[in-house]
Amino acid sequence: MPADKHSEQVDTSRRGFLKLSGRSAFALAAVGSLVSVVGYTGVRWQQRASASAEANYMVLRPQDILFFGALLPVVLGPNPSFQASLTSSANPASAPVVTNTLGQLDTMLAHSSPAMQKQIRDLVDLLTFTATQGLVSGYWGQWQQASPADIEAFLQRWQNSSVQLFRFGYQGICQLCQMAWYGRPESWADIGYPGIPSFLRGANAGS
Amino acid sequence: MPVPDIFREGMQKGWRVFDGNQRLPELPAPDVIIIGSGAGGATAAEILSAAGLQVYILEEGSLKTSSDFHNDELKAYAELYQEGALRTSADGGIAILQGRTVGGTTTVNWTSSFRTPNSTLAQWQSKWGIDYATEAEMTPWFERMEQRLNVSRWQMAPNANNDVIRKGCEALNWDWDIIPRNVKGCWNLGYCGTGCPVNAKQSMLVTSLPAALENGAVLIHSLRAVKLDHHQGKVLGVQCQGMNGTLTEADGRRFTLTAPNLFLAGGAINNPGLLLRSKAPDPHQQLGKRTFLHPVCMTLATFPRAIDGFYGAPQSVYSDHFNEVAPTSERMGFKLEVPPMQPSIVAALMGGFGEQHFQRIQDLAKSNLMLALMRDGFFEDDLGGQVKLRKNGDAVVDYPLRDRLWATVAEAYVKMAEIQFAAGATEVTPLHIHGTATRSLSEFKAQLAHLAYEPVSVRLSSAHVMGGCPMGADATMSVVNPQGQHHQLQNLYVMDGSLFPTSVGANPQLSIYALVARLATNFLA
Numbered sequence A: 001m002p003a004d005k006h007s008e009q010v011d012t013s014r015r016g017f018l019k020l021s022g023r024s025a026f027a028l029a030a031v032g033s034l035v036s037v038v039g040y041t042g043v044r045w046q047q048r049a050s051a052s053a054e055a056n057y058m059v060l061r062p063q064d065i066l067f068f069g070a071l072l073p074v075v076l077g078p079n080p081s082f083q084a085s086l087t088s089s090a091n092p093a094s095a096p097v098v099t100n101t102l103g104q105l106d107t108m109l110a111h112s113s114p115a116m117q118k119q120i121r122d123l124v125d126l127l128t129f130t131a132t133q134g135l136v137s138g139y140w141g142q143w144q145q146a147s148p149a150d151i152e153a154f155l156q157r158w159q160n161s162s163v164q165l166f167r168f169g170y171q172g173i174c175q176l177c178q179m180a181w182y183g184r185p186e187s188w189a190d191i192g193y194p195g196i197p198s199f200l201r202g203a204n205a206g207s
Numbered sequence B: 001m002p003v004p005d006i007f008r009e010g011m012q013k014g015w016r017v018f019d020g021n022q023r024l025p026e027l028p029a030p031d032v033i034i035i036g037s038g039a040g041g042a043t044a045a046e047i048l049s050a051a052g053l054q055v056y057i058l059e060e061g062s063l064k065t066s067s068d069f070h071n072d073e074l075k076a077y078a079e080l081y082q083e084g085a086l087r088t089s090a091d092g093g094i095a096i097l098q099g100r101t102v103g104g105t106t107t108v109n110w111t112s113s114f115r116t117p118n119s120t121l122a123q124w125q126s127k128w129g130i131d132y133a134t135e136a137e138m139t140p141w142f143e144r145m146e147q148r149l150n151v152s153r154w155q156m157a158p159n160a161n162n163d164v165i166r167k168g169c170e171a172l173n174w175d176w177d178i179i180p181r182n183v184k185g186c187w188n189l190g191y192c193g194t195g196c197p198v199n200a201k202q203s204m205l206v207t208s209l210p211a212a213l214e215n216g217a218v219l220i221h222s223l224r225a226v227k228l229d230h231h232q233g234k235v236l237g238v239q240c241q242g243m244n245g246t247l248t249e250a251d252g253r254r255f256t257l258t259a260p261n262l263f264l265a266g267g268a269i270n271n272p273g274l275l276l277r278s279k280a281p282d283p284h285q286q287l288g289k290r291t292f293l294h295p296v297c298m299t300l301a302t303f304p305r306a307i308d309g310f311y312g313a314p315q316s317v318y319s320d321h322f323n324e325v326a327p328t329s330e331r332m333g334f335k336l337e338v339p340p341m342q343p344s345i346v347a348a349l350m351g352g353f354g355e356q357h358f359q360r361i362q363d364l365a366k367s368n369l370m371l372a373l374m375r376d377g378f379f380e381d382d383l384g385g386q387v388k389l390r391k392n393g394d395a396v397v398d399y400p401l402r403d404r405l406w407a408t409v410a411e412a413y414v415k416m417a418e419i420q421f422a423a424g425a426t427e428v429t430p431l432h433i434h435g436t437a438t439r440s441l442s443e444f445k446a447q448l449a450h451l452a453y454e455p456v457s458v459r460l461s462s463a464h465v466m467g468g469c470p471m472g473a474d475a476t477m478s479v480v481n482p483q484g485q486h487h488q489l490q491n492l493y494v495m496d497g498s499l500f501p502t503s504v505g506a507n508p509q510l511s512i513y514a515l516v517a518r519l520a521t522n523f524l525a
């Protein structure tokens, strides 16, 4: 598969590509695939991606929201509270569980670091820019329209990849979604976590 | 029954605590500026201020105190941890937890309080020329800090999560013991990692920092030491800048502070980062090298009974059965412990997605995670990581994963699974990108034979960042001398966990307290 082949080159020169300053590894993977496949330069590719956060968000841009919004239900799987909220919403993409979890994710990233924020932006760009998306993810359509099977196939492809960067991307996507959702009280009933001890809630919380 | 917030009360009494973005009032000039308010910085601050020195403590994290701690995991990770708890090594191979708040990592740590193992001291003495690294020389300092921070063996029953180690080790006839903790009137809640809401944890936030502030110390939080100005072997000043509201960047008010002496206590990774940004002299290219992490690998077990590991003292039982290894060993030593089991962190650790992940997290209340802290830095082929600067000046550790580490992971996985099965687990899963549940030790071992030992696939994390400014008698292989004094910058001292020339081989806080107490006292002499 062509995609894995170029990325393999990126991977084997791990020391080398970390030294190339100013670009996260994800940006480099994108540039690497582009240069060899479509002849674009990284600079032009980077100019194409929208750079500013969506209104009411600190970090997440419109394309990040679409991407994570589409992946969340698959990453979280058959979680009853999450799924119930999805199915009772006219538009699942704006179900409260989705927007609340994305808001939580946004807060997490807003408090992380410029490097982490950039890494996530580059990751999403790699996975949404037309010239790279299909090549690295195996899925060519719009993420909002992807079926759960398409998304699962993508996640498994990265989970099983021999390319460290893709495994890291897989792990990052899953962990961010899982941390954000399971940090929220509405997720706890399904997993047997009774929440903060009640005497504390009375004594000290909410001040 | 509201719990008194002793820090806010102290501020009302007139402690000199300021936000780095606020204009400072007229203040007495500092004798010593201490960068970082964690284990090392606060310990030094108490000792110097008690001797009458005017101390300034700079902290890039914000001020959060017991009335801000509501056991809300995500709020705590965002506000109290470096990089919002999303820090990793350069290539993402190891997730790294460190504090970023007043009190440093002690505000969020899990209270386990071990003395430095003798085998570690012995290596520091023989290989690094640290003459006082002996049990006899260090015991008085351990005792002093144990008293100061009320360290004692945990008296209540361990929670079921910790009890897995006791049960398993007893069945196997392996060593285990109860963990000493630095707590006073602990409510056994289990939320040490999100800040103790009842001020029972004897962190720096409720002990040494209040004492230093009572002695007239000045604490400026939300302020980053960006660079040191130095000339001809002396530090002249500290360029400081206020942090933004989410603590990701210093973009606020800038000013320079000066003092005759400077203590660096920003913790490992960040200390070398500051020195690299400052282009501190480093003739032997040692700065930032030998950064150690006690990398941790884990196994997840499910029990047919309630474990409820989210409640109760997070760490109360450990096993050192595998922590000492012969010089000829191909693996590192490892210490066995458990982490607390709050849902957000556990959800992120357990791996998988969709159905598989939900199956795992659904059993949260019946689950136990066990971890092996790998004792890095004791062999010639085990050099740890190296701190580098990102383009924007932020520090990052590049930590290559070598064969010795993988050999240790392979062995630790098996030993942990053995303990978990012996304690009655029905299923054990290695936390590996392809790990799946197994129902017996033989099935578990068979699975391991098919797993790749490679970065990211083996889930590794760290909560113990050490080294990077190693001390030693030989200036060609260290950054500071055994008194903590920088080899080239004579009025600069390192006073925290970045001093260690190897990892500790035990949770590091008490090693830091004792060592810094000794060095700060020595500085006064």
Ligand SMILES: Cc1cc2nc3c(=O)[nH]c(=O)nc-3n(C[C@H](O)[C@H](O)[C@H](O)COP(=O)(O)OP(=O)(O)OC[C@H]3O[C@@H](n4cnc5c(N)ncnc54)[C@H](O)[C@@H]3O)c2cc1C
Pocket: B035, B036, B037, B038, B039, B040, B041, B058, B059, B060, B061, B097, B098, B099, B100, B101, B102, B103, B104, B105, B106, B108, B109, B110, B111, B112, B113, B114, B193, B223, B224, B225, B226, B265, B266, B267, B268, B270, B271, B274, B315, B463, B464, B465, B495, B496, B497, B498, B506, B507, B508, B509, B510, B512
């Ligand atoms: C979740 C968790 C649990 C832990 N549990 C235990 C435990 O049970 N037992 C144990 O022994 N150890 C534990 N540890 C580790 C232990 O707390 C740390 O090793 C120890 O606190 C490190 O002390 P330090 O002085 O080196 O740095 P820290 O305590 O990390 O303090 C450094 C401080 O300096 C600040 N700083 C850094 N750079 C700058 C700068 N340029 N300008 C201004 N300020 C700066 C940082 O924000 C930080 O607040 C735990 C760690 C974590 C993350």
Ligand code: SF4
Pocket: B111, B183, B185, B186, B187, B188, B189, B190, B191, B192, B193, B195, B196, B197, B198, B199, B200, B201, B312, B313, B314
């Ligand atoms: S377990 Fe004890 S020390 Fe830890 S948060 Fe709870 S009360 Fe505080």
